Amino acid sequence: xxxxxxxxxxxxxxxxxxxxxxxxxxxxxxxxxxxxxxxxxxxxxxxxxxxxxxxxxxxxxxxxxxxxxxxxxxxxxxxxxxxxxxxxxxxxxxxxxxxxxxxxxxxxxxxxxxxxxxxxxxxxxxxxxxxxxxxxxxxxxxxxxxxxxxxxxxxxxxxxxxxxxxxxxxxxxxxxxxxxxxxxxxxxxxxxxxxxxxxxxxxxxxxxxxxxxxxxxxxxxxxxxxxxxxxxxxxxxxxxxxxxxxxxxxxxxxxxxxxxxxxxxxxxxxxxxxxxxxxxxxxxxxxxxxxxxxxxxxxxxxxxxxxxxxxxxxxxxxxxxxxxxxxxxxxxxxxxxxxxx
Amino acid sequence: xxxxxxxxxxxxxxxxxxxxxxxxxxxxxxxxxxxxxxxxxxxxxxxxxxxxxxxxxxxxxxxxxxxxxxxxxxxxxxxxxxxxxxxxxxxxxxxxxxxxxxxxxxxxxxxxxxxxxxxxxxxxxxxxxxxxxxxxxxxxxxxxxxxxxxxxxxxxxxxxxxxxxxxxxxxxxxxxxxxxxxxxxxxxxxxxxxxxxxxxxxxxxxxxxxxxxxxxxxxxxxxxxxxxxxxxxxxxxxxxxxxxxxxxxxxxxxxxxxxxxxxxxxxxxxxxxxxxxxxxxxxxxxxxxxxxxxxxxxxxxxxxxxxxxxxxxxxxxxxxxxxxxxxxxxxxxxxxxxxxx
DNA sequence: TTGTAAGCGTTATCAG
DNA sequence: CTGATAACGCTTACAA
Numbered sequence: 001x002x003x004x005x006x007x008x009x010x011x012x013x014x015x016x017x018x019x020x021x022x023x024x025x026x027x028x029x030x031x032x033x034x035x036x037x038x039x040x041x042x043x044x045x046x047x048x049x050x051x052x053x054x055x056x057x058x059x060x061x062x063x064x065x066x067x068x069x070x071x072x073x074x075x076x077x078x079x080x081x082x083x084x085x086x087x088x089x090x091x092x093x094x095x096x097x098x099x100x101x102x103x104x105x106x107x108x109x110x111x112x113x114x115x116x117x118x119x120x121x122x123x124x125x126x127x128x129x130x131x132x133x134x135x136x137x138x139x140x141x142x143x144x145x146x147x148x149x150x151x152x153x154x155x156x157x158x159x160x161x162x163x164x165x166x167x168x169x170x171x172x173x174x175x176x177x178x179x180x181x182x183x184x185x186x187x188x189x190x191x192x193x194x195x196x197x198x199x200x201x202x203x204x205x206x207x208x209x210x211x212x213x214x215x216x217x218x219x220x221x222x223x224x225x226x227x228x229x230x231x232x233x234x235x236x237x238x239x240x241x242x243x244x245x246x247x248x249x250x251x252x253x254x255x256x257x258x259x260x261x262x263x264x265x266x267x268x269x270x271x272x273x274x275x276x277x278x279x280x281x282x283x284x285x286x287x288x289x290x291x292x293x294x295x296x297x298x299x300x301x302x303x304x305x306x307x308x309x310x311x312x313x314x315x316x317x318x319x320x321x322x323x324x325x326x327x328x329x330x331x332x333x334x335x336x337x338x339x340x341x
Numbered sequence: 342x343x344x345x346x347x348x349x350x351x352x353x354x355x356x357x358x359x360x361x362x363x364x365x366x367x368x369x370x371x372x373x374x375x376x377x378x379x380x381x382x383x384x385x386x387x388x389x390x391x392x393x394x395x396x397x398x399x400x401x402x403x404x405x406x407x408x409x410x411x412x413x414x415x416x417x418x419x420x421x422x423x424x425x426x427x428x429x430x431x432x433x434x435x436x437x438x439x440x441x442x443x444x445x446x447x448x449x450x451x452x453x454x455x456x457x458x459x460x461x462x463x464x465x466x467x468x469x470x471x472x473x474x475x476x477x478x479x480x481x482x483x484x485x486x487x488x489x490x491x492x493x494x495x496x497x498x499x500x501x502x503x504x505x506x507x508x509x510x511x512x513x514x515x516x517x518x519x520x521x522x523x524x525x526x527x528x529x530x531x532x533x534x535x536x537x538x539x540x541x542x543x544x545x546x547x548x549x550x551x552x553x554x555x556x557x558x559x560x561x562x563x564x565x566x567x568x569x570x571x572x573x574x575x576x577x578x579x580x581x582x583x584x585x586x587x588x589x590x591x592x593x594x595x596x597x598x599x600x601x602x603x604x605x606x607x608x609x610x611x612x613x614x615x616x617x618x619x620x621x622x623x624x625x626x627x628x629x630x631x632x633x634x635x636x637x638x639x640x641x642x643x644x645x646x647x648x649x650x651x652x653x654x655x656x657x658x659x660x661x662x663x664x665x666x667x668x669x670x671x672x673x674x675x676x677x678x679x680x681x682x
Numbered sequence: 683t684t685g686t687a688a689g690c691g692t693t694a695t696c697a698g
Numbered sequence: 699c700t701g702a703t704a705a706c707g708c709t710t711a712c713a714a
Contacts, residue, residue, distance in 0.1 A: 393691030
């Protein structure tokens with residue numbers, strides 16, 4: 001029913017292949033016919049059937065997004081939206097479309113990916129799940145399918161292109177910042193422990209302490225998942241310690257919001273009694289009471305560069321493996337105070 | 342290079358069409374060959390090429406998501422993530438994939454939609470932009486393409502299927518709730534004025550006041566966009582009025598967060614000096630100080646039902662136009678107090 | 683510079 | 699119940 005390339009061909013008195021060439025803007029075609037064909041396309045309101053083109057081309061101009069597994073948890077995080085925004089812009093720049101997985105379990109997602117890949121629905125994939133997961137990655141590597149990951153691919157840093165922050169360094173810096181304010185009892189509140197990002201930040205935190213001659217203590221290191229049952233208990237325990245920390249490194253602004261809430265309940269005054277530095281610097285970091293000192297990790301860029309480098313990989317199959325580190329910076333607001341000497 | 346239906350056919354000693362029938366699980370095919378073909382598929386690791394199938398079928402099993410225009414603003418809102426989550430689950434249930442637009446301006450988005458539609462890349466569309474925009478909608482209606490909108494399609498309520506809350510009623514109820522707490526000076530802080538949702542809520546607010554015999558005053562109605570320059574000024578002015586309101590209806594939790602912040606700066610105590618009821622009940626509503634009384638509008642369901650009804654429309658072309666109203670409910674926390682009699 | 687014709691991998695129609 | 703064969707709409711050698 002809709003206009004096809006044949007209709008245009010007839011209308012312009014040329015062969016279908018000629019129309020195709022005009023669309024592809026082939027150089028070896030007379031300006032004359034080019035004009036005539038273009039006019040015909042306009043007059044008929046022609047639009048190429050992208051599916052047919054994909055079939056002939058063996059390429060779709062679509063990027064697949066592999067969503068994180070525990071969507072409920074991560075989706076809520078503004079982090080996620082920002083990455084998506086970056087990906088969107090990166091894809092748009094090169095006129096690629098974006099398609100995403102919808103499954104919730106690891107298995108469902110794996111199946112969807114297989115469908116996308118073998119079903120030839122996408123030209124490449126961005127993995128958003130920095131979980132320590134490798135079935136998917138080994139599948140993709142075996143298959144030789146283009147993909148990049150946002151975050152650090154566990155144990156495959158040298159073999160897959162990834163876009164990440166220097167989370168170790170960032171955590172080290174914030175801890176040093178706190179040390180510089182004469183804090184000695186600094187605790188670490190991290191997210192899910194099998195997220196590589198959490199591990200990296202924990203290591204950075206420990207490294208800073210050690211360099212300062214302070215031995216990290218286990219009771220000062222907790223992993224709370226606010227959105228899950230019981231996640232708050234560990235933190236509650238930490239804050240009730242007789243030797244309560246005077247400063248906290250919290251690995252996510254949203255978690256910090258929760259911590260703030262708990263501190264309020266416990267009647268502990270942020271800044272005066274306890275300092276906090278947080279991560280991600282999402283929108284709400286400046287809206288809390290007090291406004292948070294937080295590490296801006298340039299989430300948008302994470303997504304943008306991921307799309308960009310994936311497209312490079314797609315369009316140039318022997319693009320080398322890359323590790324792209326997005327810079328971070330500590331944004332100082334009002335959630336930290338110096339200890340009295 | 343990859344395995345095709347022909348390879349399977351050869352391997353199983355049948356014709357390609359037979360393989361196709363096995364895939365489609367056609368009833369008129371012997372259990373014998375069915376088994377044989379299935380085995381062949383397993384052995385060869387066959388996966389159907391979805392692009393080819395789409396071309397033959399004239400259907401993709403993909404839903405298109407038309408993103409809101411001013412992405413930067415809306416993307417940041419947890420609202421957005423939740424809708425996406427609902428859409429994702431709704432699509433997944435019926436094994437549809439999700440593809441989204443990436444453009445930022447109205448024009449870019451329009452062009453992308455045309456591509457998706459005429460390019461036959463998607464079977465239907467969900468419009469997330471409840472902006473008062475109609476070029477896109479009239480195009481789709483003219484074209485006879487299946488789509489649904491989340492929110493209320495301005496002036497087309499009876500002609501396009503949409504999924505919405507009863508925002509008028511919800512706003513009326515919260516205003517009445519405040520009136521019930523003996524507040525008389527109730528102000529309204531809304532978002533972008535050409536969002537239909539803002540208008541509906543404003544109308545509900547006014548209706549409640551009028552029924553209570555209170556004439557709405559202009560100076561008590563402001564529209565602030567926090568993420569934009571100058572958005573806060575109007576609110577600042579409102580809060581500095583000699584006759585400052587004793588209660589606020591704010592149309593979005595994120596905005597409320599901003600208001601909370603401003604109140605803190607002005608030294609006005611929430612609850613004691615001013616009550617607030619908010620909308621959306623996103624995650625952070627329970628994390629603020631004080632926790633917010635907020636209208637839960639079931640954002641997830643909005644997305645879920647949108648996907649569901651779109652798919653119904655796709656699969657049954659004469660599905661009637663529907664208006665699906667997702668219920669809301671006031672979640673009472675601690676941001677409101679009764680006025681002294 | 684342009685036309686012809688053979689794919690791309692499926693599905694669907696029609697025989698048998 | 700199964701096999702040929704013609705679509706689906708486009709691209710791309712190969713000819714002309």
